[in-house]
Amino acid sequence: MIETFFPNVEMSKFWEKTYETVYMTGISLVFIFIFGILLGLLLFLTSKGNIWQNRVINWIIAAVVNIFRAIPFVILIILLIPFTRGIMGTMIGPNAALPALIIGSAPFYARMVEIGLREVNKGVIEAAQAMGARTSTIIFKVLLPESMPAIISGLTVTAIALVGYTAIAGIIGAGGLGNYAHQYGFVRGNNDVTLFGTIAILIIVFIIQFIGDLITKKIDKR
């Protein structure tokens, strides 16, 4: 059936590109999760009325987050070329896309983590303090577990945006399904390849959404 409707699709190439997309999304998501939670916690804890209330630090982190969130991704990749070369040694291939993907998405995710943390009942934090909890206990046993549904659903949204970013990165040489649809499809005039790549990206997005919703629903006991 695939040969009838998509005569120019070469399956081995397609799977290779799919793997690259999943690889770029997966690896960067791990780093985004870590940096996003760290930044989100810092944003939350240093904000007014919270444990580490500090206007200066809060302002600096918020400024950095907002700047990186505001730069369009295509431009960010270009701006980061020297940095990427420096740490990855190349500008071609999936690994070269990782720094831009992480730096571009972590601030976005940090904001979502912060929103999730803000929704944690202040009374519960106060109760933990009244029990004599130290700050690390409050972070790991109150703040993070109590905001976990927001943290996971935020990660789902971020992952989906990330798939889009990998496609953009693919067009300028990072590989993946975006590269496949562009280079093997559009550039060579094979519209069926472009369409096939698009469908594959859609399926990946739906799978991410499905898994994210499932986990969020399972952990939310409210």
Add this chain to the structure above:
Amino acid sequence: MISLNNVTKQFKAKSGTITAVDNVSLNIKEGEIFGIIGYSGAGKSTLVRMLNGLEKPSQGSVTVAGKEISKIKGSNLRKARQEIGMIFQHFNLLWSRTVRGNISFPLEIAGVPKAQRKKRVDELIKLVGLEGREDAYPSQLSGGQKQRVGIARALANNPKVLLCDEATSALDPETTDSILDLLLDINKKMGLTIILITHEMHVIRKIAHRVAVMENGKVVEIAPVMEIFKNPKADITKRFIQQVTDEEDTMDTVQHLLDKYSTGKVVKLTFIGETAEQPIISELIKELPITVNILQGKISQTQTGSYGTLLIQLDGDEKHIEKAIEQLETQQVGVEVIGND
């Protein structure tokens, strides 16, 4: 057990400085149930938060169980807080943890090993009567059950003091009574000192031994609960007492009675404690040629005894009525002639 010396707490706001607690001094004994009553904004929440260091006083000192809470910091304060349990109006349970997990939380904070934690949690579940609900999440519990979890959690580390911040204000009257019974039971069994803040006089009457009435950050009156009911001094105290005696309702009834029984005198008697048990009325009838008509009566129970009011109509010869009133006044009862003279 607890002493506050000239404690003042001020907050800076845009509109200037707000004095939430104004020069309050209090001493609370070990094993006492001490009530603090006041309307919202009276400063009682701030006051109770200074007892476990959630708020620091601007001036004055707070000492709980031999530790000066207003001075200590860091790990010393955290250690001291483990000896002061607290329960809240909105329970403040972790929705992400089961009943067992919530009760276990303070034990985790105190570094109790896992096996011991499990044993202690089981004891506490039994104590607050939540057997069979161990693995339920807070969203699956009723308000009363949530507060039971809150109480179990507050008692986990065997505290010396329990602070109750409007602990029954979000509950219906029946559940309120069952939670108050539980608190009383704990007070008696474990000799725990309980500080409770509330705006409901009913709560004070039911379980408190002594009460402080707060208004605008000041303690305007402080006395044993019986004393407050017998002889309230401040206007605000009288208003709180009306909550449980329905004075206004009674006044309507009295007016109605006065219209109906227009002869003789209507007298209001106030009984405290043992006097309620003496045969005062029957002696009166035996000794004087008058009739005593009981119009209305009410008796209320407090932790330290009962008190009651009785409205009677004395009818007969004017001279004898005067004599009867004189005789009543020699007894341990409050006498107030309220009409028909």
